[in-house]
Amino acid sequence: MLPCRFQLLTLGSQHKLYDKTVRHPMAMKFPLASAFVKTFIKSWINQVEDCEVLEEVYESFSAALTHIEPQIGYKIYTFDGGSHYHATKETVAMCSKGTTGLRTWQACLALCQWATDNNHIFKHKKVLELGCGVGLLGCVISHLCDKITLTDYHNSVLKAAQHTLDVNSVSNGNVSVLDWSRSCVEDDNLDIVVAADVVFDPTIVPDLVKTIKNKLRYF
Numbered sequence: 570m571l572p573c574r575f576q577l578l579t580l581g582s583q584h585k586l587y588d589k590t591v592r593h594p595m596a597m598k599f600p601l602a603s604a605f606v607k608t609f610i611k612s613w614i615n616q617v618e619d620c621e622v623l624e625e626v627y628e629s630f631s632a633a634l635t636h637i638e639p640q641i642g643y644k645i646y647t648f649d650g651g652s653h654y655h656a657t658k659e660t661v662a663m664c665s666k667g668t669t670g671l672r673t674w675q676a677c678l679a680l681c682q683w684a685t686d687n688n689h690i691f692k693h694k695k696v697l698e699l700g701c702g703v704g705l706l707g708c709v710i711s712h713l714c715d716k717i718t719l720t721d722y723h724n725s726v727l728k729a730a731q732h733t734l735d736v737n738s739v740s741n742g743n744v745s746v747l748d749w750s751r752s753c754v755e756d757d758n759l760d761i762v763v764a765a766d767v768v769f770d771p772t773i774v775p776d777l778v779k780t781i782k783n784k785l786r787y788f
């Protein structure tokens with residue numbers, strides 16, 4: 570047998586990697602998108618093509634191939650080295666059901682990490698999230714603040730965000746419809762407004778700014 574191209578991927582190491590990824594307890598509880606699993610395992614097989622691939626890896630690969638909804642599944646995130654995990658059900662596609670909100674975007678991950686690293690900012694605060702998408706940021710911040718409202722204007726996105734709060738047992742958060750172009754002034758008494766990756770079209774900026782101003786008028 571030829572030596573592995575990557576020393577780490579001996580059979581023993583593959584077992585450990587398999588248990589920490591494909592068979593991670595969170596991935597067992599919240600099944601990942603099979604399209605994502607397929608890509609991950611393909612690259613795994615490529616890395617160890619010159620030596621033995623763990624049997625279970627092939628089994629997971631064929632299970633991913635036969636899945637009926639390959640583009641949808643859970644993603645598991647952690648921003649504090651594994652003390653807290655957050656599960657979101659997402660699509661792999663950039664745009665689905667006419668919205669970009671059914672997946673988590675890169676800027677959101679950066680803001681989740683920033684919020685975790687600067688958690689004191691959210692302590693005892695009432696927070697509003699605009700354009701929440703599947704709700705990862707709101708879910709992360711819910712652990713740091715007193716109360717958070719996740720808002721969006723797309724019906725499927727609002728359902729996905731509610732699902733995220735439910736599966737992560739978030740009890741101090743709620744989901745509400747808020748369209749920046751129809752924004753009404755409410756007596757929210759908010760402390761902080763957050764939003765990640767919401768300005769992709771410059772024409773919506775005035776509405777977004779108006780909404781932030783309205784929402785923070787008591788600040």
Ligand SMILES: C[S@@+](CC[C@H](N)C(=O)[O-])C[C@H]1O[C@@H](n2cnc3c(N)ncnc32)[C@H](O)[C@@H]1O
Nearest residue numbers: 669670673674677700701702722748749765766
């Ligand atoms: C690119 S996604 C970002 C989702 C999430 N914040 C993230 O970073 O993963 C943009 C989000 O903004 C929402 N959005 C766009 N225009 C909006 C508007 N006028 N009112 C409320 N939400 C809006 C979309 O529905 C979508 O969920």
